Each structure stands twice: as structure tokens, then as C-alpha cells.
Amino acid sequence: MQPLVKTTDLYLAFGGVVAADHIDFELHQGERLAVIGQNGAGKTTFINICTGYLKPQTGKVYFDGRDITQMKPRQIVRLGLGRSFQLPQLFTEHTVRECIELAAARRNAELSWFRSLESTVDRKDVDDTLELVGLSDVSRERSSDLPEGKRKLLDVGMALALRPKLLIMDEPTSGVASEEKHPLMKTVMHALEERKVTSWFVEHDVDIVAEYASRVAAWIDGRIAADGPPDEVLENPQIKSDVLGV
Numbered sequence: 001m002q003p004l005v006k007t008t009d010l011y012l013a014f015g016g017v018v019a020a021d022h023i024d025f026e027l028h029q030g031e032r033l034a035v036i037g038q039n040g041a042g043k044t045t046f047i048n049i050c051t052g053y054l055k056p057q058t059g060k061v062y063f064d065g066r067d068i069t070q071m072k073p074r075q076i077v078r079l080g081l082g083r084s085f086q087l088p089q090l091f092t093e094h095t096v097r098e099c100i101e102l103a104a105a106r107r108n109a110e111l112s113w114f115r116s117l118e119s120t121v122d123r124k125d126v127d128d129t130l131e132l133v134g135l136s137d138v139s140r141e142r143s144s145d146l147p148e149g150k151r152k153l154l155d156v157g158m159a160l161a162l163r164p165k166l167l168i169m170d171e172p173t174s175g176v177a178s179e180e181k182h183p184l185m186k187t188v189m190h191a192l193e194e195r196k197v198t199s200w201f202v203e204h205d206v207d208i209v210a211e212y213a214s215r216v217a218a219w220i221d222g223r224i225a226a227d228g229p230p231d232e233v234l235e236n237p238q239i240k241s242d243v244l245g246v
């Protein structure tokens with residue numbers, strides 16, 4: 001099977017700091033990849049290169065068989081590579097429902113001054129997405145009034161409205177109270193599974209990684225130092241001492 005994401009020899013340095021050190025990587029459809037690594041290990045740089053926000057100095061990125069190395073972020077999103085951020089990127093003046101409608105309208109490139117947002121998008125589709133991320137009961141609230149966990153769910157809902165093949169999530173549980181982390185991840189992973197979306201998430205909480213990932217890649221100094229099933233990587237002595245600090 002052709003990999004969904006493939007990188008070959010990706011290299012990027014900022015001055016003397018090598019943030020991506022000749023990375024060869026493949027991600028296949030259906031995988032749930034957790035990326036772990038200390039601060040500054042290069043996790044975000046690699047995501048920024050794969051999503052078009054940074055250009056590598058050498059190497060290539062392929063998504064679904066296409067060379068996307070030089071494409072702009074919004075072109076890459078249109079191909080089906082979605083991304084949610086550590087700080088959710090919401091339309092803060094809008095209600096929860098309108099945020100999903102705006103994302104769905106953007107997918108169809110149907111935003112128009114002459115038509116209302118509601119009449120532009122498929123109502124049932126928006127209802128389904130709201131339900132899937134557990135936000136039906138707060139659909140009329142302003143997105144800026146939501147607590148952090150629900151803002152994260154809305155961010156994922158907006159990404160899902162674009163019908164991605166892959167969703168990359170940067171620390172989906174950061175800033176969320178510890179007792180809310182598992183319910184949040186359960187909802188997110190169930191939603192992705194329902195829509196058959198492959199997932200890749202950066203996560204610092206080892207319990208979350210062990211519970212929700214099918215594969216773990218550990219980053220050290222711009223390289224993938226270990227990559228495999230969660231129990232194998234999380235028990236690797238070098239990863240335990242250099243990444244997890246245990």
C-alpha cells in the first residue's frame with residue numbers, strides 16, 4: 001500500500017541548530033501515530049515542513065503519492081492533510097455552529113457575500129460533525145466562551161468539516177485538566193475513526209500515548225530515535241532516560 005505521508009532525506013537547520021536531520025519517514029492509512037520528544041527536539045519543525053509552513057533545505061515530502069514539498073499550506077489542506085493547533089484557531093466572533101459552517105463552506109469554496117452561511121452548507125452534514133465531536137448542546141454558544149477542552153473539540157470539528165484523510169494534532173490535551181484528558185481523547189479518536197481519518201498527534205502525557213496510539217515515534221535532536229509499537233518504544237531504555245526522563 002502506498003504511504004499516506006512519505007518524507008525522504010528531509011533536512012532543515014536554523015543557523016547552527018539542526019531541527020530536521022535527514023528524516024526518512026512513512027505514515028500509512030489507518031495508523032494512530034503519537035510523536036514524543038523533549039522541548040526543542042524538532043517535532044513541530046517536522047510537522048511544519050509536512051504541512052507547507054516551512055520549506056526544507058534538502059529532501060521531499062509526499063502526501064498520497066504527490067510531491068507537496070513546495071506547495072502552500074492551503075493547497076496541502078485541500079489535498080486532505082488537516083492540522084489542528086496547540087492553541088485552537090477558531091473564529092472567535094462566531095458561534096460553535098457557525099465555526100463548523102465556515103469550515104465546511106471553505107471546503108466547498110462556497111463563501112459568498114450574497115448568500116447566508118446557513119444556506120451555503122449542508123445542514124445535516126454540520127449537525128453530524130457537531131454530534132461527532134460532542135458539541136451539539138453548545139452549538140449556539142460563542143466559540144470564545146467555551147472552556148479549553150471544548151475549544152479543542154471545536155478545532156477538531158472544524159478540521160473534520162474539511163473532510164481530511166489525515167489530521168495532525170499538536171498537543172491535543174495540553175491546557176486541559178487531567179481528569180478531562182481521557183474523555184477528550186476518546187471523543188477525538190472516535191470521531192477520527194468514524195470518518196476514517198488517519199491520525200498523528202504530538203503528546204507529552206505517556207498515559208495518553210499508551211492508550212490511544214498504535215505507533216510511537218520518539219524525536220531526539222531532529223531525528224527519529226525510535227519508532228514502533230507503543231509498548232516497545234515506551235520501554236526502550238534510551239527513550240526512557242532521554243525522552244521520558246524516568
Ligand SMILES: Nc1ncnc2c1ncn2[C@@H]1O[C@H](COP(=O)(O)OP(=O)(O)OP(=O)(O)O)[C@@H](O)[C@H]1O
Nearest residue numbers: 014017018019037038039040041042043044045046
Ligand atoms: N523559526 C525558528 N528559528 C530559529 N530556530 C528555530 C525556529 N523554529 C524552531 N527552531 C529551533 O529548532 C529546534 C526544534 O524546534 P521545534 O519547535 O521543532 O521543537 P519541538 O520538539 O516541537 O519543541 P516543543 O515541544 O517545545 O514544541 C529548536 O532548537 C528550536 O529552538
